[in-house]
Amino acid sequence: MAQKNNDVKKIKELIAIMKENNLVEIEIKHGDDKIFLKRSDGPAPKAQIAAVPMMGAAIPPTGAAGAEVQPTASGGEVQQGSEQDGKGLVEIKSPIVGTFYATPSPDSDVYVEVGSEVTPTTVVCIIEAMKVMNEIKAEVGGTIAEVVAENGQAVEYGQVLFKVKPE
């Protein structure tokens, strides 16, 4: 716990340094520990804060309210992220590499479309990975503002699937 608090303190200090010097990203390596921070409000168009495992404490992406951890067929674990873009919209990102399905079955209506109200537990899509279907939850409450991914599309880890106007 003390270690975690220490890590959080370090990150806060780094964020302050970034703001002070108007830095977009910062990377620090110390032995096996590594920290990489990137600002979402910086000048880079696709800027984001990326969390990497470091110093025993994993920091969830901003906006990820109780991000649910999804298992993958290959073992290990992944974190589902949702974070704000520049327009105040929250992005729902793919927590795994796989195939995006917008409907519960090929003959069903889509889980959500633009204008759909979602809660953090609303299932918004399926990502099929390693022969396992993973239902992806919104992790945020609000209204779907944009459906970014296309049905049947291969998606990468961290790829934006939806944008949500938060409540």
Next chain:
Amino acid sequence: MNSPIQPPDPLDPDKIKQNLKTKRIAGKILVYSRTASTNDIAAEYAKNIKNDGLVVLAEQQTKGRGRAANKWQSNHADSILCSILLTNCELDAEMLSLTAAVATAEAIDDSARIKWPNDILLNNKKVAGILLESKPFPQYTAHIIGIGINCRQTSFPLELTDIATSIDIESKAACDRTAITKRLLTSVEYWLDMATRNTRQVIEHWQKLSTQLHHRVTLIYNGKNFTGHCIGIDPQKGLILQLDSGATRFFGAAHTSIAK
């Protein structure tokens, strides 16, 4: 972190299909890591009549339920949580229920017994449950057989220890969920086929496995208790009791629960 660790034997559709001899069941198998209910997913696939035989499996259910919304115990990868979709089945719901019970009991173990209407017992404790659901469409009625089998559980909450068990607890060994799933799908196909050709065979087999036949049974029907001697089962009308009042009555599975 709080993630359920990947089970040592994750259900894999390809491994289940390997050497599986079924023709109708399991043409397509979907495995979900976690879902509210496999029956709900099968219900979505029920919209297309071509999905007859589809199998939905989940490593965990968040809203798994038995009849009358009884919660089914399911931790990650402990159970076989399976829904089989039938879009082309002419059996009555009662007959389908008997058939599913016989098929599930057979797949689990020779010692498994059936407690009508939907419980499968090992050592007189519940090891599996069956939930049948029907969805009418204009051209056809889809039936979904939801089957939950306790496999890898090593213990149950105190309030369930006397009434629930798992295959591992009874066999004192680690079971192979893939192998049991294959047996289950094969058994369901065999008994469904038997039920359409020879109803009598299914009923006779059910009678052999029943814990209630020739025993006193108390059940609740429409909120009222009935006690009597179980004298048989009817493929359309359900359990037959010779009531203490002398009358013989049928009790359909959908509106009946067993008190004793």
